[in-house]
Amino acid sequence: MNPKLAVPDAASLVLSLRSVGYSLETAIADIVDNSITAKASEIYIDANWNSEFSFISICDNGYGMNENDLHQAMKIGAKVPTDPRSNDDLGRFGMGLKTAAFSLCKRLTVMSKVSDKNMSNIRVWDIDNIVDSNRWELFDDSQTSAWRNATQRFKNHLQGTIVVLEKLDRLITEDYSDQAIGRFWQRIADMEKHLTMVFHRFLAGQTLRIFVNGKRIEPWDPFMRTSFATQEFREEFLTYQGKSVRVHTFILPHHSKLSMKEYDDTGGASGWQEQQGFYVYRNRRLIVPGTWFKMLRKNEPGQLARIQLDLTGDMDFDWKIDVKKSSASPPSILRENIRRIARTAQEASRKVYYFRGAVINQQIKAEDNDAVWEQASIRGRTFFRINRKHRLLEEACSGLGVDSKKKLDTFMSLIEGFAPMNASLTGPIFNETSQGNGLIDSAAHFCSDLIEAGYSPCEALRKVLQISIYEGMGEAIKDKLKL
Numbered sequence: 001m002n003p004k005l006a007v008p009d010a011a012s013l014v015l016s017l018r019s020v021g022y023s024l025e026t027a028i029a030d031i032v033d034n035s036i037t038a039k040a041s042e043i044y045i046d047a048n049w050n051s052e053f054s055f056i057s058i059c060d061n062g063y064g065m066n067e068n069d070l071h072q073a074m075k076i077g078a079k080v081p082t083d084p085r086s087n088d089d090l091g092r093f094g095m096g097l098k099t100a101a102f103s104l105c106k107r108l109t110v111m112s113k114v115s116d117k118n119m120s121n122i123r124v125w126d127i128d129n130i131v132d133s134n135r136w137e138l139f140d141d142s143q144t145s146a147w148r149n150a151t152q153r154f155k156n157h158l159q160g161t162i163v164v165l166e167k168l169d170r171l172i173t174e175d176y177s178d179q180a181i182g183r184f185w186q187r188i189a190d191m192e193k194h195l196t197m198v199f200h201r202f203l204a205g206q207t208l209r210i211f212v213n214g215k216r217i218e219p220w221d222p223f224m225r226t227s228f229a230t231q232e233f234r235e236e237f238l239t240y241q242g243k244s245v246r247v248h249t250f251i252l253p254h255h256s257k258l259s260m261k262e263y264d265d266t267g268g269a270s271g272w273q274e275q276q277g278f279y280v281y282r283n284r285r286l287i288v289p290g291t292w293f294k295m296l297r298k299n300e301p302g303q304l305a306r307i308q309l310d311l312t313g314d315m316d317f318d319w320k321i322d323v324k325k326s327s328a329s330p331p332s333i334l335r336e337n338i339r340r341i342a343r344t345a346q347e348a349s350r351k352v353y354y355f356r357g358a359v360i361n362q363q364i365k366a367e368d369n370d371a372v373w374e375q376a377s378i379r380g381r382t383f384f385r386i387n388r389k390h391r392l393l394e395e396a397c398s399g400l401g402v403d404s405k406k407k408l409d410t411f412m413s414l415i416e417g418f419a420p421m422n423a424s425l426t427g428p429i430f431n432e433t434s435q436g437n438g439l440i441d442s443a444a445h446f447c448s449d450l451i452e453a454g455y456s457p458c459e460a461l462r463k464v465l466q467i468s469i470y471e472g473m474g475e476a477i478k479d480k481l482k483l
């Protein structure tokens with residue numbers, strides 16, 4: 001056999017690498033990873049708007065690279081993914097710097113220096129040039145005004161690296177109108193928020209400070225560890241093949257225990273419900289902010305459950321960590337344990353979530369009647385109904401006529417019937433006596449209330465039957481109401 005070389009086409013490869021799927025946030029985080037791995041104590045991220053000459057730079061005071069290392073680092077696939085890495089290395093595939101940069105821009109320039117005794121070295125990829133020449137031509141100097149402007153940040157550094165992204169065609173895709181400028185800065189603000197989350201454990205320590213356009217960013221702790229009302233479970237360790245995954249469950253405080261600001265902040269970038277689940281960290285760097293690994297659904301009562309899950313770099317392949325370091329999936333050997341931990345956390349969250357609003361199996365006294373929800377049970381299952389004796393509700397109703405009162409009551413029954421926490425359990429406004437025929441009577445009664453409130457008989461019946469405890473009662477209701 002005489003194998004022939006089939007060298008990838010530079011132009012088409014570099015263009016396809018642009019679509020790996022990074023967002024601005026994940027791309028910048030990946031470049032910051034390199035600075036952290038290089039033991040930087042300060043990282044400056046600067047965004048500069050100047051229409052087509054805008055740039056973003058990431059400047060660190062880490063250990064830098066000599067000319068050889070820099071040349072190697074700029075290659076696509078700078079390292080072999082399967083090679084072992086040290087425990088504080090946040091890299092893996094030898095691709096991050098290039099693919100992250102190319103997802104945003106067409107010109108990537110890196111300058112690096114290992115000490116004040118050494119010169120800075122520069123390397124530049126320009127996609128326009130790679131496409132035109134169809135060759136991997138790496139330049140060793142840059143003369144653009146954006147580059148000169150960006151390197152101001154680096155001029156006093158004794159050691160470190162600056163990465164400059166120019167020709168930001170993927171970020172600035174439109175005109176240079178005021179709206180486009182506004183969107184650019186909004187995306188920078190979102191990126192900043194992302195960094196406060198992804199690197200929060202580094203930012204909370206003494207060894208790293210990150211600045212975005214000169215402003216130091218603060219860590220965002222998903223677990224509200226400083227709040228006395230956060231419940232913390234005992235840590236547990238899941239072991240497999242001689243490796244050990246650390247798991248630490250937190251149940252966040254009930255919303256009523258938080259100030260408005262704490263509530264908004266802790267909701268994070270995606271909001272309370274989205275941010276529940278496992279927080280997967282790799283070498284202390286957050287890669288997935290809230291997932292149940294498709295084992296459970298994210299639901300409203302589960303929104304207080306957040307679980308720290310710590311992986312190390314030698315687990316990348318077991319957990320299917322992707323190039324962008326933004327997804328993970330547990331190895332099958334751990335799935336049962338993970339599911340158990342997830343269920344326990346969701347259940348604990350549910351209890352806290354409903355506790356403040358509920359009066360459980362308790363006769364309500366008129367004078368301290370401030371609970372919004374009460375619990376009742378039917379067929380041995382618990383469900384929630386609105387406390388009709390709430391002081392504010394009574395006051396509001398006292399000014400209403402009979403007709404309006406009835407409509408309001410019907411509406412509350414609908415709220416109860418379709419309340420997420422009742423979804424699999426119950427229907428509206430019934431108590432222990434509502435069994436058997438009583439249940440059909442109640443369903444028929446509710447249906448006729450809806451009809452009276454303006455629903456067509458068909459719509460009313462459909463609504464009633466969507467409530468789980470009335471399932472299958474269609475014929476009986478029709479019979480009763482002679483529909």
Ligand SMILES: Nc1ncnc2c1ncn2[C@@H]1O[C@H](COP(=O)(O)OP(=O)(O)O)[C@@H](O)[C@H]1O
Binds near residue numbers: 035074078079096
């Ligand atoms: N800011 C930096 N400081 C020092 N070395 C760096 C820096 N950025 C990149 N490097 C070097 O370049 C290599 C390639 O980086 P990258 O493409 O992100 O892949 P990976 O991080 O997976 O190794 C890194 O392994 C590192 O040796």
Ligand SMILES: [Mg+2]
Binds near residue numbers: 092095096
């Ligand atoms: Mg990297």
